[in-house]
Amino acid sequence: xxxxxxxxxxxxLLRDSTLFPxxxxxxxxxxxxxxxxxxxxxxxxxxxxxxWQEKYEYHTEFVGEIKEVDNLLRLVVKAVDRSGKRVMIAxxxxxxxxxxxxxxxxxxxxxxxxxxxxxxxxGSAGFRIEDEDIDAVTVIPHSYxxxxxxxxxxxxxxxxxxxxxxxxxxxxxxxxxxxxALSSCARCKIAKYCNxxxxxxxxxxxxxxxxxxxxxxxxxxxGPEQDNLNELEELAREG
Ligand SMILES: [Zn+2]
Ligand SMILES: [Zn+2]
Numbered sequence: 001x002x003x004x005x006x007x008x009x010x011x012x013l014l015r016d017s018t019l020f021p022x023x024x025x026x027x028x029x030x031x032x033x034x035x036x037x038x039x040x041x042x043x044x045x046x047x048x049x050x051x052w053q054e055k056y057e058y059h060t061e062f063v064g065e066i067k068e069v070d071n072l073l074r075l076v077v078k079a080v081d082r083s084g085k086r087v088m089i090a091x092x093x094x095x096x097x098x099x100x101x102x103x104x105x106x107x108x109x110x111x112x113x114x115x116x117x118x119x120x121x122x123g124s125a126g127f128r129i130e131d132e133d134i135d136a137v138t139v140i141p142h143s144y145x146x147x148x149x150x151x152x153x154x155x156x157x158x159x160x161x162x163x164x165x166x167x168x169x170x171x172x173x174x175x176x177x178x179x180x181a182l183s184s185c186a187r188c189k190i191a192k193y194c195n196x197x198x199x200x201x202x203x204x205x206x207x208x209x210x211x212x213x214x215x216x217x218x219x220x221x222x223g224p225e226q227d228n229l230n231e232l233e234e235l236a237r238e239g
Pocket of ligand 1: 164165166167168169193194195198
């Protein structure tokens with residue numbers, strides 16, 4: 001018999017307004033993150049990160065869908081946050097946003113870790129990106145709607161591990177009845193199905209929208225701290 005699916009993903013990750021607040025709800029306490037500087041000792045940096053994570057168990061990130069891109073003098077992006085507020089993201093780094101110029105496209109999603117709200121001279125609210133903030137920016141080539149669909153699908157899948165993403169039959173039951181293991185969706189490699197009919201049904205039932213962005217949600221869920229730490233560990237090993 002199929003298990004009852006845990007389908008309430010309404011509070012997880014992108015849906016969580018503490019982790020991903022609207023511009024007006026960004027909490028200043030979470031906008032600092034220890035930065036690894038050249039010459040810092042790796043162990044003491046890790047300690048600082050751990051202390052910080054204990055103190056502020058939250059990760060905070062701005063997320064908005066890109067509505068306008070201007071790169072006349074510098075890259076300036078207008079994005080709409082979860083509450084519908086329009087904010088300006090202006091790149092004041094030494095490359096004037098050149099790193100993100102290709103990636104910033106209307107309809108895609110821009111994210112900024114530990115965002116520091118800024119009020120510009122012209123009255124716009126948003127973020128002023130300096131050299132030190134450049135790595136905190138991510139552009140994801142999906143609409144916010146697709147990311148939310150993927151967010152919900154991801155937690156439905158991970159909340160019901162080793163079950164078919166459509167009928168929630170357990171891998172053990174499927175193996176017992178058909179002799180087959182669950183097979184993964186070839187594109188996202190995250191959703192698993194007991195057969196082709198279940199895969200088709202789920203595809204038409206929303207996986208079509210979510211599929212492409214599922215790996216991005218997995219990356220966001222695992223967290224940038226982990227990425228950074230992995231990178232730093234690699235650097236430490238090389239050095
Ligand atoms: Zn199934
Ligand atoms: Zn898929």
